[in-house]
Amino acid sequence: MLDKSYKYSIILNMRNILLKISFSGKNYHGWQVQKNALSVQGVFQEALKKVLNEENTEIKGCSRTDVGVHANEYFLSFKTNRCISTTRLPVALNHFLPRDISAIDALEVPDDFHARYSCKGKEYIYKIWNNRIRNSFLDGYVFHYWYSINIDFLNECAAYFIGIHDFTSFCTLDRRNPKNLIRNVLDFDVYKKGNLVIFRVKANGFLYNMVRIMVGTLLKFNKNKITPSKILDIIMKKDRSKAGPTAVACGLYLNKVFYENLDF
Amino acid sequence: MLDKSYKYSIILNMRNILLKISFSGKNYHGWQVQKNALSVQGVFQEALKKVLNEENTEIKGCSRTDVGVHANEYFLSFKTNRCISTTRLPVALNHFLPRDISAIDALEVPDDFHARYSCKGKEYIYKIWNNRIRNSFLDGYVFHYWYSINIDFLNECAAYFIGIHDFTSFCTLDRRNPKNLIRNVLDFDVYKKGNLVIFRVKANGFLYNMVRIMVGTLLKFNKNKITPSKILDIIMKKDRSKAGPTAVACGLYLNKVFYENLDF
Numbered sequence: 001m002l003d004k005s006y007k008y009s010i011i012l013n014m015r016n017i018l019l020k021i022s023f024s025g026k027n028y029h030g031w032q033v034q035k036n037a038l039s040v041q042g043v044f045q046e047a048l049k050k051v052l053n054e055e056n057t058e059i060k061g062c063s064r065t066d067v068g069v070h071a072n073e074y075f076l077s078f079k080t081n082r083c084i085s086t087t088r089l090p091v092a093l094n095h096f097l098p099r100d101i102s103a104i105d106a107l108e109v110p111d112d113f114h115a116r117y118s119c120k121g122k123e124y125i126y127k128i129w130n131n132r133i134r135n136s137f138l139d140g141y142v143f144h145y146w147y148s149i150n151i152d153f154l155n156e157c158a159a160y161f162i163g164i165h166d167f168t169s170f171c172t173l174d175r176r177n178p179k180n181l182i183r184n185v186l187d188f189d190v191y192k193k194g195n196l197v198i199f200r201v202k203a204n205g206f207l208y209n210m211v212r213i214m215v216g217t218l219l220k221f222n223k224n225k226i227t228p229s230k231i232l233d234i235i236m237k238k239d240r241s242k243a244g245p246t247a248v249a250c251g252l253y254l255n256k257v258f259y260e261n262l263d264f
Numbered sequence: 265m266l267d268k269s270y271k272y273s274i275i276l277n278m279r280n281i282l283l284k285i286s287f288s289g290k291n292y293h294g295w296q297v298q299k300n301a302l303s304v305q306g307v308f309q310e311a312l313k314k315v316l317n318e319e320n321t322e323i324k325g326c327s328r329t330d331v332g333v334h335a336n337e338y339f340l341s342f343k344t345n346r347c348i349s350t351t352r353l354p355v356a357l358n359h360f361l362p363r364d365i366s367a368i369d370a371l372e373v374p375d376d377f378h379a380r381y382s383c384k385g386k387e388y389i390y391k392i393w394n395n396r397i398r399n400s401f402l403d404g405y406v407f408h409y410w411y412s413i414n415i416d417f418l419n420e421c422a423a424y425f426i427g428i429h430d431f432t433s434f435c436t437l438d439r440r441n442p443k444n445l446i447r448n449v450l451d452f453d454v455y456k457k458g459n460l461v462i463f464r465v466k467a468n469g470f471l472y473n474m475v476r477i478m479v480g481t482l483l484k485f486n487k488n489k490i491t492p493s494k495i496l497d498i499i500m501k502k503d504r505s506k507a508g509p510t511a512v513a514c515g516l517y518l519n520k521v522f523y524e525n526l527d528f
Contacts, residue, residue, distance in 0.1 A: 022400045070401070090397070099403035133354070136286045137334070137405065139363035 047096035143251035160231035171207035217244030407515035424495035435471035481508030
């Protein structure tokens with residue numbers, strides 16, 4: 001009994017820290033800790049252990065990410081008794097983190113805040129290198145696609161994703177899928193930046209492989225000149241086989257994560 | 265005698281090919297072939313051997329590059345009897361080259377053309393990531409420098425490099441140095457692009473470590489607020505110890521190589 005109450009009082013006094021990081025996924029098997037594979041979470045946990053001098057601090061990430069997927073912005077939260085300042089924490093972490101994972105900012109948040117469950121929405125971008133010649137500096141950071149891309153046409157297609165839909169056709173069947181496959185796509189546009197073509201999609205939440213299948217489908221529409229409104233037909237069929245292929249992981253970046261009333 | 269004339273006739277008939285490539289120097293010990301170290305030239309030679317099915321084709325590069333230095337544009341020339349088209353050659357080479365070295369374009373040039381000796385000038389850029397927080401995606405591609413940079417001030421300093429000078433103060437003593445250390449700096453400017461600060465310098469030729477020492481010196485001037493005209497004093501002293509430190513290699517990119525009357 002004594003032990004139990006002691007533990008409880010410590011939990012009551014614990015600080016809840018939200019940390020903003022970025023990472024290149026090129027050398028990692030995604031965010032989630034796995035056996036026999038290097039994960040961003042695993043590497044991060046090691047660095048945090050060194051900074052806090054504390055064993056087994058539980059880290060809650062804002063989402064899973066696939067092998068090779070990048071994050072311009074990723075949030076994680078953890079609880080600690082240590083009194084390190086939120087200003088010093090990122091500097092201390094970067095000292096121990098490899099250079100392809102960077103702590104950007106830290107913030108003390110209310111006790112019930114959770115990097116994943118408190119998240120109100122996310123934005124992903126998908127980068128295509130659209131040129132006959134590959135780019136020597138972007139291997140692992142873009143999908144090299146040399147077929148000509150019609151940006152206006154893709155925007156016309158992408159607009160059909162916007163709204164509240166059941167995205168069964170646009171997710172990979174997986175035991176980890178939630179029961180509810182309805183998501184609200186808030187924004188979806190496609191733009192050019194030099195030889196890069198960038199797909200930007202914002203939603204209240206995403207399903208497994210959702211962005212990559214949407215991009216793969218848009219590229220199929222681009223190549224075969226399929227009528228843009230057919231996107232709606234595919235959504236309504238609720239059948240993964242009606243959509244296009246899953247675009248390769250390395251072009252995908254978690255770009256923004258939205259929380260309410262957070263001063264980041 | 266017969267052998268000799270036969271060899272000569274083959275040389276007469278040989279095509280001289282100029283190839284434009286780009287490479288990320290992150291994984292290489294510079295351009296030049298060396299024992300026990302991976303070089304861009306060494307890797308390129310292997311790919312060319314496979315494409316031409318020809319042993320020991322001699323490759324002439326447009327310049328040496330240091331360990332970790334990149335090239336947005338690099339030229340090399342070689343002679344061959346093979347009849348592969350200049351359109352197909354880059355495609356065939358890219359099939360065998362690793363993804364951080366890319367063949368961009370090929371051109372048949374006159375017999376006396378040489379990638380190095382026919383070169384009329386070069387342009388280098390040097391990239392600095394100027395932010396408190398490092399960038400997870402640019403490790404090995406920028407010099408991370410967090411001290412505040414005054415772009416106008418740096419441009420004022422850089423202008424003193426322009427002109428024909430003896431650049432003894434701005435080169436590393438090396439047995440490979442030419443006797444003549446006079447170079448004509450045609451252009452030198454510094455500009456911002458987001459969190460990147462880019463130094464761009466164009467000259468008829470460069471000495472060993474010249475750009476890196478010029479950048480290191482400019483950063484010293486920036487930090488210590490040294491009067492811009494002092495650059496001229498350092499040049500006139502012809503003494504390496506009067507200039508600033510050599511900036512790290514990974515920020516340096518060979519950006520453009522100039523030839524006369526070439527249709528690239």
